[in-house]
Amino acid sequence: xxxxxxxxxxxxxVRTFEPDMDILKQTGKQLSHMKDLNLxxxxxxxxxxxxxxxxxxAQAAATELTENIAEQFxxxxxxxxxxxxxxSLAYFTAGALIQNESILAAADPAMGAMLAEExxxxxxxxxxxxxxxxxxxxxxxxxxxxxxxxKNAYEDDDAQIAAVRASAAARFxxxxxxxxxxxxxxxxxxxxxxxxxxxxxxxxxxxxxxxxKKTAALAALDIVRxxxxxxxxxxxxxxxxxxxxxxxxxxxxxKRGKSVVPAAILAVLLVLLAAACIYxxxxxxxxxxxxxxxxMQVNPGVSESAESALQDSESTxxxxxxxxxxxxxxxxxxxDPQAEPESQPEPESGxxxxxxxxxxx
Numbered sequence: 001x002x003x004x005x006x007x008x009x010x011x012x013x014v015r016t017f018e019p020d021m022d023i024l025k026q027t028g029k030q031l032s033h034m035k036d037l038n039l040x041x042x043x044x045x046x047x048x049x050x051x052x053x054x055x056x057x058a059q060a061a062a063t064e065l066t067e068n069i070a071e072q073f074x075x076x077x078x079x080x081x082x083x084x085x086x087x088s089l090a091y092f093t094a095g096a097l098i099q100n101e102s103i104l105a106a107a108d109p110a111m112g113a114m115l116a117e118e119x120x121x122x123x124x125x126x127x128x129x130x131x132x133x134x135x136x137x138x139x140x141x142x143x144x145x146x147x148x149x150x151k152n153a154y155e156d157d158d159a160q161i162a163a164v165r166a167s168a169a170a171r172f173x174x175x176x177x178x179x180x181x182x183x184x185x186x187x188x189x190x191x192x193x194x195x196x197x198x199x200x201x202x203x204x205x206x207x208x209x210x211x212x213k214k215t216a217a218l219a220a221l222d223i224v225r226x227x228x229x230x231x232x233x234x235x236x237x238x239x240x241x242x243x244x245x246x247x248x249x250x251x252x253x254x255k256r257g258k259s260v261v262p263a264a265i266l267a268v269l270l271v272l273l274a275a276a277c278i279y280x281x282x283x284x285x286x287x288x289x290x291x292x293x294x295x296m297q298v299n300p301g302v303s304e305s306a307e308s309a310l311q312d313s314e315s316t317x318x319x320x321x322x323x324x325x326x327x328x329x330x331x332x333x334x335x336d337p338q339a340e341p342e343s344q345p346e347p348e349s350g351x352x353x354x355x356x357x358x359x360x361x
Contacts, residue, residue, distance in 0.1 A: 007055070010062035014050040014070050017089060017222045018235060019080035024048070027076045031069060039069075045214040047089065079231035082222070087122075093221040094124035096228035097176075103128050104177035104224060105135045107145050107169035111181040111193065112136030114217035135173060144172050153245070158182035158192045163203055163245040166196035177227075179220050184213065191216065195223045201245065202227075202236040 016024075028039055038053040052069045056062040074081040083092040097103065106112035112132050119125030135141055148168040153160035165180025176197065183191035193216045194203045202223050206212050219235070226233045237250035 008057060008059045008062050009053065009055050010059065010066050011054075012052045012066040012070055013085060014052065014073050014081060015083045015085075015087070015089070015092075016048045016050065016077055016080045017082060017218060018046045019048055019077045023076050024050075024073075027073055031072065037065065037069065045211045046218055079226055079229075079234065082225060088118070089218050089221050089225070090118040091122040091124060093225040093228075094119065094122055094128050096225050097128040098124060100228055102176035102228065103130070104179060105130055105169045105173040105175040106132070107136065107165035107178055107180035108142070108182075109136050110184045111165075111179050111220070114181070114213050115179065115220065117214075118217050118221060130173070135169065141172060144168065157245075157247075158186075158188060158190070159194075159203055159205070159247045160245040162192040162194040163196070163201045163239060166194035166201055167241050170196045177224050179224075181216065184216075193220050195220055195227075196241060197224075197227050199241055201239045201241055201243075202233055203239065203245070203247070204236050205247075 024041075028041075031037065032039065036055040040051040040053070042049040042051065050070075050073055052066045052073075054062045054065040054069070056065065070084060082089060104115075106115055106129075109132075112135065115129060116125075116131050119129050119131075125131075132138070145165055145168045149161055149164050153164045159182070161182040162180045165182065166178040167180075168178065169175065169180060170178030178196040179193065180196075181191065181193045189208060191206050191208060191212065192203060193206070194201050196202075204216075204219055204223075206216055206219075209215075223233055223236060233253065236253075237247065238253045239245050239250055
């Protein structure tokens with residue numbers, strides 16, 4: 001009997017930017033022993049594409065296999081994996097900006113041209129990026145940025161210049177992100193990019209190579225993407241926007257973990273539990289002052305019996321006190337043995353004799 005040919009093929013691309021190559025190779029080796037699976041890597045300017053090809057006798061089985069392999073790579077690589085399919089890094093970054101209703105602005109012509117080149121390949125670009133009309137190609141805007149650089153940065157410190165430019169772009173355009181660069185058009189051996197967002201500036205340094213401009217543009221987009229998705233930003237130095245941007249004195253970046261949300265939920269649950277305990281303690285403990293409305297209710301039958309018994313005992317005591325003979329009558333009764341006792345009235349037929357009832361008896 002001939003076996004069924006596995007002629008159904010499914011291909012899936014996992015897109016990453018500057019992943020940890022040791023982790024990538026180790027994960028690839030662990031999965032390479034699987035049958036009917038083929039893995040290929042393609043890299044350019046820091047971007048690494050993982051092409052997963054699976055074969056099976058059914059299309060659904062091949063699709064499921066590629067999805068499982070892609071998830072394992074994404075879990076292993078963390079924030080370096082930014083998407084699947086044929087979309088570029090600019091496409092996925094623009095999608096994150098659109099989702100959060102954020103925009104970015106370039107501070108200088110060099111950075112603006114690099115970002116414009118990347119955004120030109122996706123229709124999402126104009127929704128999140130100004131292609132120079134009111135930023136890096138506007139003389140009034142560039143004059144403001146130049147004054148900020150002259151006031152807050154040293155002339156030969158490219159890291160400070162890039163940081164001040166990025167911060168000025170975000171402030172003057174009221175954008176969520178300002179992106180600046182320095183050193184690309186000089187004879188320096190290194191160049192810098194900076195991304196300003198809220199109270200911080202993220203700076204990266206690059207050695208000048210043939211594809212340094214494309215790598216720097218992708219790095220800036222990747223920083224924006226990680227910040228929008230609240231992921232850890234790799235390969236950067238972090239500074240406060242009001243700092244002097246000393247390259248050798250960065251501040252530590254807080255690691256973003258998945259335990260933040262569960263910890264917040266646990267804290268809320270603990271607060272609710274404490275409030276519930278206080279509520280039950282105050283209303284049901286019985287330690288507070290007793291008010292007339294809060295008095296304990298007693299069984300009506302028992303309370304009526306106790307009350308009637310108390311009234312009977314009081315009436316008996318009163319009658320005895322009223323009919324108590326004087327001392328002379330007592331003496332006469334004791335000395336006259338022939339005195340007849342008083343006749344007690346007989347109870348009428350149908351009536352019962354009630355005695356003294358004790359409480360709860």
